Amino acid sequence: MNLFENTLLIGLLMLLSAFFSISEISLAAARKLKLEQLRDDGDARAAQVLALQSQPGHFFTAIQIGLNTVAILAGVLGEGAYAPAFSELFSNIVASDSAATLGSISSFVLVTAGFILLADLIPKRIALAAPEANALRIAPLMLFCLKLLRPLIWVFNTIATWVINFFGLPAARLEDITPQDIVALTNAGAEAGFVAPQEQQLIENVFALEIRTAPSTMTARESIIWLDRLESEDSIRAKISANPHAKFPVCNGGIDRVVGYVDSKDILSRLLNGEPLSLRGDTLLHTVLVLPETLTLAEIIEHFKMMREDFALIINEYALIVGLITFSDVSSTLMGNSLVTAAEEQIIQRDVDSWLVDGLTPVGDLEHVLDIEPFPDDDQYETIAGFMMYVLRKVPRPTESVIHAGFKFEVIDIDNHKIDQLLVTRVPK
Numbered sequence: 001m002n003l004f005e006n007t008l009l010i011g012l013l014m015l016l017s018a019f020f021s022i023s024e025i026s027l028a029a030a031r032k033l034k035l036e037q038l039r040d041d042g043d044a045r046a047a048q049v050l051a052l053q054s055q056p057g058h059f060f061t062a063i064q065i066g067l068n069t070v071a072i073l074a075g076v077l078g079e080g081a082y083a084p085a086f087s088e089l090f091s092n093i094v095a096s097d098s099a100a101t102l103g104s105i106s107s108f109v110l111v112t113a114g115f116i117l118l119a120d121l122i123p124k125r126i127a128l129a130a131p132e133a134n135a136l137r138i139a140p141l142m143l144f145c146l147k148l149l150r151p152l153i154w155v156f157n158t159i160a161t162w163v164i165n166f167f168g169l170p171a172a173r174l175e176d177i178t179p180q181d182i183v184a185l186t187n188a189g190a191e192a193g194f195v196a197p198q199e200q201q202l203i204e205n206v207f208a209l210e211i212r213t214a215p216s217t218m219t220a221r222e223s224i225i226w227l228d229r230l231e232s233e234d235s236i237r238a239k240i241s242a243n244p245h246a247k248f249p250v251c252n253g254g255i256d257r258v259v260g261y262v263d264s265k266d267i268l269s270r271l272l273n274g275e276p277l278s279l280r281g282d283t284l285l286h287t288v289l290v291l292p293e294t295l296t297l298a299e300i301i302e303h304f305k306m307m308r309e310d311f312a313l314i315i316n317e318y319a320l321i322v323g324l325i326t327f328s329d330v331s332s333t334l335m336g337n338s339l340v341t342a343a344e345e346q347i348i349q350r351d352v353d354s355w356l357v358d359g360l361t362p363v364g365d366l367e368h369v370l371d372i373e374p375f376p377d378d379d380q381y382e383t384i385a386g387f388m389m390y391v392l393r394k395v396p397r398p399t400e401s402v403i404h405a406g407f408k409f410e411v412i413d414i415d416n417h418k419i420d421q422l423l424v425t426r427v428p429k
């Protein structure tokens with residue numbers, strides 16, 4: 001064969017090698033979830049790709065047979081095609097022996113560089129840019145190759161499987177999708193402009209419900225407005241007028257002796273009908289939902305759904321009331337700051353480098369707002385106040401501070417041993 005015919009044949013081998021390179025990357029990188037969506041939409045090629053992915057050893061074996069066969073043929077043809085031409089070119093400059101050596105080296109370099117660039121790098125980059133689309137295109141041809149090379153595939157695949165099993169190596173890719181994977185995909189979608197920032201935040205908050213527990217969002221014990229069962233009508237009226245909540249816990253002498261709750265709608269109905277207002281009987285009382293403080297917000301939602309309630313009292317391991325949580329509290333965690341008024345915000349930015357922070361602010365919220373690394377041993381506490389006491393090993397006094405991740409957390413207000421407010425400032429580098 002002359003030089004043109006050899007060049008044409010090597011070009012065909014390059015195209016064949018490029019096909020195997022695209023097939024290898026596309027079939028390996030194509031996302032199963034997206035392919036399943038395409039299959040459900042009626043794309044038969046997606047079903048073919050999923051069938052190929054279900055037996056990765058088969059198509060990888062076929063690809064390797066093809067790539068190695070093409071590489072060997074290209075090496076043989078390249079040596080015979082270009083070495084004489086390069087030798088003749090160099091014979092005008094150096095001795096014949098040196099010209100033959102230089103011709104062989106030049107032929108090898110030319111063919112190798114051509115295959116690396118045109119049959120390997122460029123095809124693989126094309127495949128990575130759109131793996132699903134490319135996998136759909138090559139699936140029918142790859143299935144034909146599998147049928148054509150079935151005997152060889154069976155031999156090599158059997159030997160490879162035996163070696164993998166002998167050494168106890170993993171033979172299949174796990175398809176587990178974790179919350180971290182979903183959040184990472186959402187962040188990537190937000191950076192690319194396909195996911196709105198509020199949608200990204202909502203998805204992150206959904207998974208936060210599985211992590212955050214009741215103390216991170218409940219109303220603390222000292223802030224609970226409750227009614228005593230023996231309380232006078234005037235006192236009940238005054239409390240409801242000053243604190244217009246939907247429901248009020250009813251206790252018998254103390255907050256830890258809860259007997260139920262009363263709905264403000266029932267109280268209003270009595271007042272409109274001119275009936276006396278008293279909690280001594282059981283006509284106004286409803287059974288209150290009591291939950292342990294160790295439950296996550298997702299578990300609390302399940303209890304709300306099961307019991308058809310929208311609020312619950314939270315107790316600790318000693319059966320003492322530590323807080324009150326409502327469905328609105330959980331919803332505000334899910335929706336973010338959109339349901340929180342300015343007066344209720346726990347993190348208020350003063351300037352570029354400083355923030356006023358409520359002591360009951362969950363540490364996860366601070367990590368998100370300040371964009372800092374996780375707090376140390378964050379399974380030991382829920383709030384920034386808990387972090388301060390955990391690090392200092394005592395109830396802090398005003399002006400005491402802790403440095404973490406380039407920020408200074410300084411206590412500025414203490415109320416009855418409770419850290420009420422902190423000043424967070426960025427430490428200059």
